[in-house]
Amino acid sequence: MAPHGEIFMLDEQVVFRGRPMRVAGRVQFEGTSGQLTFRYLLSEPAGAPVILEEGEGRFALLRSFPPAAQPRTAGNTVTVGAEKYTLVGVRKLKVLDISGQVPGVAPTVPVILSGIFEGPMGTLMREMVPGMTPQVYYLLKPLAAGEVLSAAQFAADKDAEGRAAGNRALNGD
Numbered sequence: 001m002a003p004h005g006e007i008f009m010l011d012e013q014v015v016f017r018g019r020p021m022r023v024a025g026r027v028q029f030e031g032t033s034g035q036l037t038f039r040y041l042l043s044e045p046a047g048a049p050v051i052l053e054e055g056e057g058r059f060a061l062l063r064s065f066p067p068a069a070q071p072r073t074a075g076n077t078v079t080v081g082a083e084k085y086t087l088v089g090v091r092k093l094k095v096l097d098i099s100g101q102v103p104g105v106a107p108t109v110p111v112i113l114s115g116i117f118e119g120p121m122g123t124l125m126r127e128m129v130p131g132m133t134p135q136v137y138y139l140l141k142p143l144a145a146g147e148v149l150s151a152a153q154f155a156a157d158k159d160a161e162g163r164a165a166g167n168r169a170l171n172g173d
Contacts (some may be wrong), residue, residue: 006056010100011023013151015148015149015151016050016147021043023040024041024043024049026039026041026095027039027094028098032091032092036055038054039051039054040052041051041102041103051064051103051168052148055102058142059142060141063139063140065138068091071126078119083119085117085118086118087117089116090111090113090115090116092111093112107148111130112128113127113129115127119137121137122140123140
């Protein structure tokens with residue numbers, strides 16, 4: 001992954017962990033210090049949709065909690081089963097652009113507040129819209145470079161790997 005990240009457009013073909021997928025939804029956010037964050041909904045005909053968030057060239061997989069399994073909140077902690085997560089930061093994200101299908105973000109929402117919590121099992125994010133009661137919880141899993149690429153970049157990488165393997169074979173390495 002390039003240090004500046006790759007911005008995907010609606011309906012663009014991408015490859016997530018080797019699986020071809022399509023960008024079915026995209027939200028562009030702006031943080032309080034002007035940094036841009038993108039959230040993508042990826043879909044494929046044979047599998048469940050995937051939610052990714054990209055900021056500063058790094059991607060994270062967002063796994064949402066089912067409504068029946070919502071964590072318990074108390075002050076600056078969130079409890080999931082027996083595990084406690086403690087608040088480490090809050091983001092105020094201004095919604096700049098919404099296109100396609102995006103879970104948890106309505107076209108009329110101007111701002112989202114994200115609480116970031118750390119615990120023994122990793123990072124948890126709680127999101128809410130000011131003035132509205134519903135909250136959405138996600139477990140975040142950072143992705144390694146190359147786990148999500150545009151289809152064009154994936155094809156170029158595979159082509160380069162093939163040429164390198166051919167050169168090694170010709171040179172007897």
